[in-house]
Amino acid sequence: MADIGGSGIGNTRYPYYYGPEGRLLLVDSALEAVGRGSTTIGIKTSTFALISSHIKPTKPLVEASEKIFAIDGHVGATGSGYIGDILQLIDEMRIAAQKYRFTYDSPIDIKSLARQLSSYLHDFTIYAVRPQAASIIIAGRDPAGVQLYQVDPSGTYFSGSGFAIGQYSDTAIDIVQKEYTEDITIAQAVQLSDRAIEKALGEKPLVERGLVTAKDATFEKMVNS
Amino acid sequence: MTTIVGIRTKEGVVLGSDRRASKGFFIGSKITQKITKIDDTLAVAIAGQLSDADYMVKLVKAERNLIELRRGFPVTVKESARLIANQAYTGLKNYQPYFVELLVGGVDQEGGQIFVADMSGAITSEEFASSGSGSPIAYGVLESIYHKDMTNEQAKEIATKAVAAAMERDPGSGNGIDVLTIPNLSLVVKERRR
Numbered sequence: 001m002a003d004i005g006g007s008g009i010g011n012t013r014y015p016y017y018y019g020p021e022g023r024l025l026l027v028d029s030a031l032e033a034v035g036r037g038s039t040t041i042g043i044k045t046s047t048f049a050l051i052s053s054h055i056k057p058t059k060p061l062v063e064a065s066e067k068i069f070a071i072d073g074h075v076g077a078t079g080s081g082y083i084g085d086i087l088q089l090i091d092e093m094r095i096a097a098q099k100y101r102f103t104y105d106s107p108i109d110i111k112s113l114a115r116q117l118s119s120y121l122h123d124f125t126i127y128a129v130r131p132q133a134a135s136i137i138i139a140g141r142d143p144a145g146v147q148l149y150q151v152d153p154s155g156t157y158f159s160g161s162g163f164a165i166g167q168y169s170d171t172a173i174d175i176v177q178k179e180y181t182e183d184i185t186i187a188q189a190v191q192l193s194d195r196a197i198e199k200a201l202g203e204k205p206l207v208e209r210g211l212v213t214a215k216d217a218t219f220e221k222m223v224n225s
Numbered sequence: 226m227t228t229i230v231g232i233r234t235k236e237g238v239v240l241g242s243d244r245r246a247s248k249g250f251f252i253g254s255k256i257t258q259k260i261t262k263i264d265d266t267l268a269v270a271i272a273g274q275l276s277d278a279d280y281m282v283k284l285v286k287a288e289r290n291l292i293e294l295r296r297g298f299p300v301t302v303k304e305s306a307r308l309i310a311n312q313a314y315t316g317l318k319n320y321q322p323y324f325v326e327l328l329v330g331g332v333d334q335e336g337g338q339i340f341v342a343d344m345s346g347a348i349t350s351e352e353f354a355s356s357g358s359g360s361p362i363a364y365g366v367l368e369s370i371y372h373k374d375m376t377n378e379q380a381k382e383i384a385t386k387a388v389a390a391a392m393e394r395d396p397g398s399g400n401g402i403d404v405l406t407i408p409n410l411s412l413v414v415k416e417r418r419r
Contacts, residue, residue: 070294088257098287105283 016128026131030081030153033133037080037166038067039200041174041193042137044148044161048186049139051148052193052209053078054166054201067219068210072097074107075140076210076219080166081153085134092120093138110140110147114157122155135165139210142216168200175199186211190222226397228359230367230387231261231268231328231339232380233352237408238330239377241384243359243398246366255400261304263289267305267331268400273344274324281312281323296323305339306348314346322347326356332409359391359398365388366390377406 015025040053053067058187065083065087069090070076077093079086096116100108117136124131131153138149150165162180163172175196190209197205207223226247231237242259245252257275261282262268267289271278283310289300294302300308316323322344329340329348341356342348353371355363367386375383381404392399 072290072294091295094291098291100284101290102287 005088014128024154027125027154030131030133031135031203033171034081034135034153034165035167037082037134039164039166039168039172039197039205040067040078040080040135040171041176041196042045042078042133042139042148042163043180043193044139044146045182045184046146046214048189048211049146049148050186050189050193050209050211051076051078051137051139052190052197052207053080055206055208057114057206063204065138066208067166068208070210070219070221071102071113071140072107072219074142074212074217074219075110075113075138076212076221077136077138078208078210079134080169081132081134081135085132086136089117089132089134089136090121093117093136096203107142109142109144110138111142111144111159113140114138114149114151114159117151118155118157120202121151121153125154129209137163139212140219141212141214146212146214150155160187160193172196172200186213226392227259227272228271228355228363228388228395228398229328229357230355230360230363230384231270231330231341231351231353232367232371232384233330233337233339234375234377234380235373236337236377237332237406238339239380239384239407240268240328240330240405241381241388242270242403243388244400245398246275247397252386252400257288258403259402260405262405265330266299266333266407266410267302267329268407269309270328270330270356272326272328272360277323278325278327281309281325281327283311284312299333301333301335302329302338302340302392303333303335303350305329305331306342309342310346310348313342313344317344317346322402328354328356330407332407334410336409337407355387357391357398359388359395362391363387374417377408381406 038054042051057063057066071093097108136151150163162176212219229242246257259271314344326343339351388402
């Protein structure tokens with residue numbers, strides 16, 4: 001077999017094995033694809049969590065695909081990467097949320113949801129298959145409070161107050177980090193995320209947003225203003 | 226055992242039930258809830274094995290939520306009844322039937338609707354219906370005083386009368402009456418949220 005990267009036995013190399021530096025080529029490639037996805041941001045304080053995602057312009061007669069998704073009444077998510085993969089992961093989460101309700105008669109907590117998604121993604125990293133090229137940001141509210149999670153194609157998940165994924169996410173997260181305070185208002189957070197996306201792309205972008213607050217504990221897509 | 230009734234009106238639907246759960250010739254519970262709300266627009270009245278019915282209700286709840294999230298608009302009453310019937314039919318064909326007869330009552334764009342879903346997987350749309358051991362007696366009352374274009378308030382009265390009559394003569398029914406009214410969508414909150 002030809003040398004196609006990664007290491008195997010003797011001269012034969014498989015892309016789904018560890019590379020010589022101990023990296024997984026396919027997972028790295030998936031992350032690379034996420035890095036080319038639309039700029040997507042999550043901001044959380046103790047009173048709310050906001051997710052917003054840039055919508056790439058389409059042909060005039062084509063509707064842009066939806067980027068903010070309700071997972072259950074109290075939780076929503078967005079993502080960056082291949083939209084087909086994102087949609088698949090969104091559906092996995094919706095099913096997980098309903099299964100949790102079925103089993104425990106209560107809404108799924110956000111950590112369990114992130115963990116389930118992580119486990120689903122992780123499965124794709126241990127077999128000779130293509131990992132999902134999508135990172136997901138989850139915003140929700142559970143008895144432990146407002147939650148914000150990021151889950152990556154490797155199965156890694158983080159909880160935090162500010163995330164940026166997709167194209168120019170380094171620039172975007174810089175801006176969010178600089179101006180974030182724990183007492184930021186929802187309006188300020190909307191502005192901040194808009195500014196971060198705008199700065200990253202260098203143009204006035206179309207953005208879709210979703211919000212969950214500690215007070216009413218329901219996830220809602222925000223109407224574009 | 227049990228008496229449950231469902232009535233369709235011009236304003237929505239009304240479900241009624243007794244509160245007795247029998248264990249053979251013994252009264253197992255005197256405060257059983259036989260009407261389960263699935264959400265603000267749909268409810269189910271249960272006759273038969275409570276565990277089976279509960280399982281089905283939970284399944285429909287999950288399916289309804291999932292379908293609505295995926296397609297972006299609510300599941301109709303008919304679709305919900307179909308979900309229950311499909312489950313019952315699968316159970317029957319696998320020799321593990323769900324021992325239930327359910328009255329599915331709810332409101333959607335079409336107005337109020339009552340469906341009867343039994344363990345065979347059959348569903349029928351009805352203007353009024355009853356099920357359980359007390360149903361022949363309840364039907365006697367319903368047949369004699371039901372009429373179309375009733376208000377929910379009138380239907381509530383008739384449902385109560387029907388269940389009360391059954392409780393008088395059917396040893397499997399008793400210990401009080403529960404009634405649930407679901408008003409048509411225009412009268413209920415505009416946006417539905419869990």
